[in-house]
Amino acid sequence: MSTSFVRLIxxxxxxxxxxxxxxxxxxxxGTDEVVSAAxxxxxxxxxxxxxxxxxxxxxxxSLGLTAQAATDRVAALTDTEVAKLAGQIESLPAGxxxxxxxxxxxxxxxxxxxxxxK
Amino acid sequence: MASRQEVIPAARRAAGKARVRAxxxxxxxxxxxxxGGCISLPQSEALRASxxxxxxxxxxxxxxxxxLQDDFLCGPASLAMVFNAAGVSSASVxxxxxxxYLPGRQGSLQAEMLGAxxxxxxxxxxxxxxxxxxxxxxxxxxxxxxxxxxxxKLVPVWHYAVIVGYDLEKREVIVRSAKRARDxxxxxxxxxxxxxxxxxxxxxxAPGRVPATAREADFAAAVAALEQxxxxxxxxxxxxxxxxRWPDNLVGLIGxxxxxxxxxxxxxxxxxxxxxxxxxxxxAIAFNNLAHVLAVLGRLADAESAAxxxxxxxxxxxxxxxxxxxxxxxxxxxx
Numbered sequence: 001m002s003t004s005f006v007r008l009i010x011x012x013x014x015x016x017x018x019x020x021x022x023x024x025x026x027x028x029x030g031t032d033e034v035v036s037a038a039x040x041x042x043x044x045x046x047x048x049x050x051x052x053x054x055x056x057x058x059x060x061x062s063l064g065l066t067a068q069a070a071t072d073r074v075a076a077l078t079d080t081e082v083a084k085l086a087g088q089i090e091s092l093p094a095g096x097x098x099x100x101x102x103x104x105x106x107x108x109x110x111x112x113x114x115x116x117x118k
Numbered sequence: 119m120a121s122r123q124e125v126i127p128a129a130r131r132a133a134g135k136a137r138v139r140a141x142x143x144x145x146x147x148x149x150x151x152x153x154g155g156c157i158s159l160p161q162s163e164a165l166r167a168s169x170x171x172x173x174x175x176x177x178x179x180x181x182x183x184x185x186l187q188d189d190f191l192c193g194p195a196s197l198a199m200v201f202n203a204a205g206v207s208s209a210s211v212x213x214x215x216x217x218x219y220l221p222g223r224q225g226s227l228q229a230e231m232l233g234a235x236x237x238x239x240x241x242x243x244x245x246x247x248x249x250x251x252x253x254x255x256x257x258x259x260x261x262x263x264x265x266x267x268x269x270x271k272l273v274p275v276w277h278y279a280v281i282v283g284y285d286l287e288k289r290e291v292i293v294r295s296a297k298r299a300r301d302x303x304x305x306x307x308x309x310x311x312x313x314x315x316x317x318x319x320x321x322x323x324a325p326g327r328v329p330a331t332a333r334e335a336d337f338a339a340a341v342a343a344l345e346q347x348x349x350x351x352x353x354x355x356x357x358x359x360x361x362x363r364w365p366d367n368l369v370g371l372i373g374x375x376x377x378x379x380x381x382x383x384x385x386x387x388x389x390x391x392x393x394x395x396x397x398x399x400x401x402a403i404a405f406n407n408l409a410h411v412l413a414v415l416g417r418l419a420d421a422e423s424a425a426x427x428x429x430x431x432x433x434x435x436x437x438x439x440x441x442x443x444x445x446x447x448x449x450x451x452x453x
Binding site for chain 1: 228234237339
């Protein structure tokens, strides 16, 4: 009993420690906004935008789009958005369907609980 | 929060006293965690402490249709819902998938959600990262697309959903998500999954509409992006709305002038650039563009003086301003 409680408490503490940085982030909202506004102005002035556009269009193509579709899509983005996408298309959030994945998460939570219960 | 949910049914099933006690202990710890900041939900807590003023207690935009989504298509489905609500009745999951879905990522990128909105002729506007702003937009009749992370920070599962209503008393939002046309989520539940996207949310606005929570510079940039995407008529309408609210906005004045210029309405373009040069006498771009329009109108003496003002202001627009002046001088004094 006591060992399982110790385990339980240590697991929860780990979760708490991982969670702590969020608290800090949540208070820091205002600064991001100021920075991004300033960045947007700098980005608009850069001559590099055409190069990044071709670059991003190429990356979109490698992820399954036709050349035409990729060019059309990039044309609808701002310089700031293109700059953000360049080189990061693989890692930026891509929203997908939740139905089956939610089930996976529930199963994961169940397993986690079973482990904790032991 | 999540841990509390899974503990209660399990504890009920458990036979041994110890298990029940452990369950209670875990639930108490989870509750403590919530209170103590392990799962910190600052925005929902702030809303609980001081409900936002001036909002109707309950709003539901029942007119926002639901689009069922197949695997991985929450991006196109969410957009279809908000596009329909913005008056683009032809938008559907099928029509939007080629504009926003990225097969190699099995999902849709945020930037492309904005891009597809512009290609549809709507203003794509990202909100400030505040739950209260989302509620204000819903109260003003605009459904909001939010980006959620349903899994862990390290193994994210990103998902778009559409907020179509809220209830301040029950502290709930009404959501269309995945295969469910109407869900009620507590503010805390939403915030828990919403946090990791940096509280990202977007609107799709019909031309001429200004968001309830619009910030001047951001809305101006959003309209300029619509112009850049080639939707000039829609951008013109939104520039006018922007200027009705903020008459001296430089992006708005220059943008409106440029749109009028490309649409060949030189009188309107002149008015816009003149207002820009009066409200912003330091803007070389305003004088440079004014000079162009005056030259097209054949008023070369006025054009020359505007071009000279642009050159005198120097700055990053100087090379263009010099070219403008040279072209006007060449026309005034042909060799």
